[in-house]
Amino acid sequence: MSNVLRQPAELTYQMELDALKAEDTGPKPTNWSLSPQAVVTYLLGGQTPGGTEISSKYIGNRRLIETAVATLATDRALLLLGVPGTAKSWVSEHLAAAICGNSTQVIQCTAGTDENQIRYGWNYAQLLAKGPSKEALVPTPLYRAMESGTLCRLEELTRMGSDVQDTLITVLSEKMLPIPELNSAIYAEQGFNVIATANNRDKGVNELSSALKRRFNVVVLPLPDDMNEEISIVVRRVEEMGSSLALPVPANAKAEIEKVITIFRELRGGETLDGKVTLKTPTGNLSTAEAIAVMVGGLSQANWFNNGKLGPEDISSNLVGAIVKDPVQDKVVLEEYLETVLKKRRDFAPYYKSMNDVL
Ligand SMILES: Nc1ncnc2c1ncn2[C@@H]1O[C@H](COP(=O)(O)OP(=O)(O)O)[C@@H](O)[C@H]1O
Numbered sequence: 001m002s003n004v005l006r007q008p009a010e011l012t013y014q015m016e017l018d019a020l021k022a023e024d025t026g027p028k029p030t031n032w033s034l035s036p037q038a039v040v041t042y043l044l045g046g047q048t049p050g051g052t053e054i055s056s057k058y059i060g061n062r063r064l065i066e067t068a069v070a071t072l073a074t075d076r077a078l079l080l081l082g083v084p085g086t087a088k089s090w091v092s093e094h095l096a097a098a099i100c101g102n103s104t105q106v107i108q109c110t111a112g113t114d115e116n117q118i119r120y121g122w123n124y125a126q127l128l129a130k131g132p133s134k135e136a137l138v139p140t141p142l143y144r145a146m147e148s149g150t151l152c153r154l155e156e157l158t159r160m161g162s163d164v165q166d167t168l169i170t171v172l173s174e175k176m177l178p179i180p181e182l183n184s185a186i187y188a189e190q191g192f193n194v195i196a197t198a199n200n201r202d203k204g205v206n207e208l209s210s211a212l213k214r215r216f217n218v219v220v221l222p223l224p225d226d227m228n229e230e231i232s233i234v235v236r237r238v239e240e241m242g243s244s245l246a247l248p249v250p251a252n253a254k255a256e257i258e259k260v261i262t263i264f265r266e267l268r269g270g271e272t273l274d275g276k277v278t279l280k281t282p283t284g285n286l287s288t289a290e291a292i293a294v295m296v297g298g299l300s301q302a303n304w305f306n307n308g309k310l311g312p313e314d315i316s317s318n319l320v321g322a323i324v325k326d327p328v329q330d331k332v333v334l335e336e337y338l339e340t341v342l343k344k345r346r347d348f349a350p351y352y353k354s355m356n357d358v359l
């Protein structure tokens with residue numbers, strides 16, 4: 001086993017991808033490694049025709065994933081939209097791994113991203129020595145994806161300035177990238193496309209211009225609306241992360257996950273699950289991804305400091321940390337929830353106590 005902390009999806013799930021590829025008889029868009037059907041199977045899980053188990057990466061609506069995959073087979077780019085923690089980056093990585101076998105052509109968009117990080121940069125030593133030439137040009141992930149007919153991932157597209165976003169318009173509509181310094185251009189190979197993710201909750205987002213928006217099909221990834229679905233996402237990911245971090249997952253983990261998800265859903269939804277008590281909601285968004293992080297933190301604490309016995313004491317400090325993002329406002333919200341709801345539930349008594357201890 002390699003000592004790399006985290007490998008890209010195409011290496012972690014190489015066996016599944018190889019099995020799907022070997023048995024894939026469906027028609028493929030040019031330059032795709034798998035047929036669209038097989039890509040969907042890779043994401044949602046199932047079996048190959050020959051009976052190899054494919055684990056499910058995304059738990060949710062099949063239609064959403066089909067739309068996402070179908071979009072990538074057209075000339076329109078894909079924009080995955082949703083609140084933080086709804087698996088946008090995760091789905092983007094797995095789509096790229098399944099479609100072109102390379103999920104690492106990523107540009108993380110920030111307020112400081114400039115055109116050179118999107119189009120191409122220059123190796124200044126070369127530029128000074130030889131003047132502008134192809135050798136002096138430093139390709140970006142987008143450039144390489146165009147050249148090789150593969151996918152480029154743009155993370156948090158709306159974080160970068162609108163003027164920089166708009167450099168994508170020519171790339172997406174004409175599938176070419178002009179290089180005026182060399183009086184040339186590169187033309188995208190078949191198979192090239194873009195998967196962008198964006199957050200519809202963040203403060204300080206730069207809205208996409210309507211010209212750019214028109215080049216994207218938007219797929220909105222929702223928070224799971226069914227509690228059991230959310231529990232199963234967390235159970236599965238906690239098991240996977242536990243094994244990759246060599247943290248044993250004790251038998252009671254599922255019961256604790258149910259408790260954590262109950263607390264998350266009640267605070268997120270602004271009422272108790274039975275609908276009887278209205279609650280104030282905290283400022284953070286309490287996503288599924290945060291529930292996973294709370295549980296993995298709890299497992300680590302239990303493993304290293306509590307002989308592997310996982311209990312509310314191990315989970316509570318992370319739980320409070322996830323809920324109280326604003327130390328003044330959210331603290332009041334949580335105190336009220338503890339006093340009006342959890343205090344009265346016998347099965348939550350250990351949580352009531354240990355959360356009060358850390359609050
Ligand atoms: N519906 C889901 N199915 C599978 N995993 C999910 C789901 N929702 C959230 N997750 C998990 O949440 C984690 C974080 O997701 P991430 O892609 O970083 O969120 P985002 O980019 O939307 O902020 C991932 O590890 C993913 O496994």
Ligand SMILES: [Mg+2]
Binds near residue numbers: 090197
């Ligand atoms: Mg993300």
